[in-house]
Amino acid sequence: MVGSEGCDTQAVGRRRFYLACIYGLSTIMGMALAVPAAVYLLFPPRSRKEDQWVEAAELSQLEVGVPEEVVFRHNRVDGWKISSEKTSAWVLKKSDTEVVAFAPQCTHLGCAYRWEESKKNFLCPCHTSNFDIEGKVIDGPAPRPLDRYLVRIEGKKLFLGPIQKSPEA
């Protein structure tokens, strides 16, 4: 009888040990799933505004009064995914403290336009919209002036922010 009680005690101890293992593993697996889910739910994706300003150019490298195409990379934030992409702006430096930066797409159907130095205007080759140096429509089907980036000057560096859609002409 003593041997049988010993076996029972051992069996109970082993059962408790297995139960403790099962509960312990369940808890670990639950935590492994719950922690990322909690992070996903409690912490929003990175703020888009943080990534919207990008250093685009050195002011000293821009000529006053002549629009120049500036190519730069910026981060695109899509939820938790951040991708780096190349884009550009037509930048007009008016002075060391005043800069205008136009979005690179024509406001008609989005073609890339260019500065025509001989005519002193921007020309879109797709449907021949012309814009003056301030981005206003001179002629062609473009319904509104060129869109502009928000600009910020810090020291001698030009930072570009989000594109502001221009109002209809």
Ligand code: FES
């Ligand atoms: S896309 Fe520029 S004029 Fe049509």
